Amino acid sequence: MAYCRACGAEHPADVSSCPALGTSTRDGPCGASIGRYEIDRLLGGGGMGTVYRARRQPGGEAVAIKLLKPELPDRDDALERFVREANAASAMRSPHLVQTWECSIAPDGTAYLVMELLEGRGLQAALEAERVLSPARAVALTREVLEGLRVAHAHGVVHRDMKPGNVFLRRMEGGGEQAVVLDFGTSKLLFEQRSSPLTPAGTTLGTPYYMSPEQVFTPAQIDHRVDLYGTAVMLYQMLSGALPFEGTTIPEVLMKACSGAPVPLRSRVPSLPEALVEVVMKAMARSADDRYQSAEDFIDALAALHLEGLPASDPRTVRPRSEAESEEPATVRIERP
CATH class of the missing domain: 1.10.510.10 (Transferase(Phosphotransferase) domain 1)
Structure with a gap:
């Protein structure tokens, strides 16, 4: 079995494409860090971004982190939407709205949104x-x-x-x-x-x-x-x-x-x-x-x-x-x- 950097799971060693995302098992954020967060595994995704389980360092608090898809067309528009989602969500407080804590851009240009992890x-x-x-x-x-x-x-x-x-x-x-x-x-x-x-x-x-x-x-x-x-x-x-x-x-x-x-x-x-x-x-x-x-x-x-x-x-x-x-x-x- 081999560790998949795309989704964080283990796949047979001869599998080169992640079954969950269709991307190379050698490429992806799992096992790496973005800002203060260590990416653990894939949780899901939507039209603009992919959501992973991560841990804030130091302390190891579990969070959900949403990464803006780099391959999106009209990325400038998508980035502005991404930031707007963060601004809109962070201003609202309700147990029935997912709580958003941080929005930032990593040195490599990856935009990410940090949210509470829901079980x-x-x-x-x-x-x-x-x-x-x-x-x-x-x-x-x-x-x-x-x-x-x-x-x-x-x-x-x-x-x-x-x-x-x-x-x-x-x-x-x-x-x-x-x-x-x-x-x-x-x-x-x-x-x-x-x-x-x-x-x-x-x-x-x-x-x-x-x-x-x-x-x-x-x-x-x-x-x-x-x-x-x-x-x-x-x-x-x-x-x-x-x-x-x-x-x-x-x-x-x-x-x-x-x-x-x-x-x-x-x-x-x-x-x-x-x-x-x-x-x-x-x-x-x-x-x-x-x-x-x-x-x-x-x-x-x-x-x-x-x-x-x-x-x-x-x-x-x-x-x-x-x-x-x-x-x-x-x-x-x-x-x-």
Whole structure:
């Protein structure tokens, strides 16, 4: 077996390409130091960066460190987004938002972000393993996500890419879980200077299955309500094991989300209380004016429900997901002339 510098794992000696990253096993940060941090192993990655477990020296405190991908096109724009994520995240304090402590650039030009290390698993992994959650659990997690968003919105920050891949279920001491919102790399600062936007006019950022109609049609005019829409789609998915708009291509999904009606949640899960169905469908309204107008309003609507004791839907009665739905959709950039 040989140590892989790309991911920090051990692979057979004859393996030259890291199975996790597809890069050479001889190249990578694992086993090296960046600033005060010794890189240990790969945790995961996203569109802009790769996240590793690391230890702060001296002391050995475990942290998560996100490295900006050096091969990104438009690296200057990506670097500015990276710094903006750090600035946005470090200003916000909530147990439901991942805490960011440091953003710096190493002597070799590597940009890195230091965050708290979360123990547990992602919501995406939980859905892949369990398919559907009980109504009480799904609503509890959604309320925690909204509590995090409430703090972000109070700081003028819109996440713009709410999806299961950006929610982590922190494992709590003594059992239990706590939802934590991750990755503000695509966030929009409502109070930023309009003269120097990072997202060019006519460009949309988001993940198709969770994008609100206004993110497609008027991305320059979006506000915090796009996050409430994406959170509602996640709740729909947690309750039913499926997504509200079906399609085999990104344009088809976006067209249905913008001009069609979602598959009724009631038809997916007939046993759900009508009050819960109404809350979810209102939060997913096509027009932002018809949704809940704040995270607080959405939280209050969920808090008024009484769901204890209701079991999760039987996965055998839920419509099988399409191949496209079964994969974690990537964040996309849609540009219009």
